[in-house]
Amino acid sequence: MATAKLGDRVEVHYSGTLGDGTTFDTSRDREPLVFTIGQGRMLPDFEEAFVGMREGERKTIVVPCESAFGEHDTGMALTVPADTIDVGEELAVGTILRAQGPDGEAASFTIVAIEEEAVILDGNHPLAGHDLTFELELVRIAESAPLAASPGRLS
16 A cells, blocks of 8 residues: 655645644544645645555644744734724624735734723734644545656666
């Protein structure tokens, strides 16, 4: 039976939990996640964990926060006047706001506190500062990577 390798397109199921057991994401209630190993669309440790796995194999990995979304940076907190935020609904702690900076770059902020005249926003990724535990299952190797040509001369 083939094992997954760099460049393979794979179908996987996963469940991600925090240190306290809280599930932050899972594919178990939907179609498997499909990606190409090494393409860089997933966390590197997540992608690399599937290398060498066979279809139907399961394993658990822990991705330290430094390799996931980094440490929580208290310098990314921002206090803004409440009347400058118009989201078309009542503001609530936990709401994620998306904004565009002067350079056109998109940024996301989570409302962490609401005061009488100000709103405190956090620019960290919601999973920053957390080690992430993933229960992984390789459902299927959808496409094998093409064989690389060996260097050298043809005679």
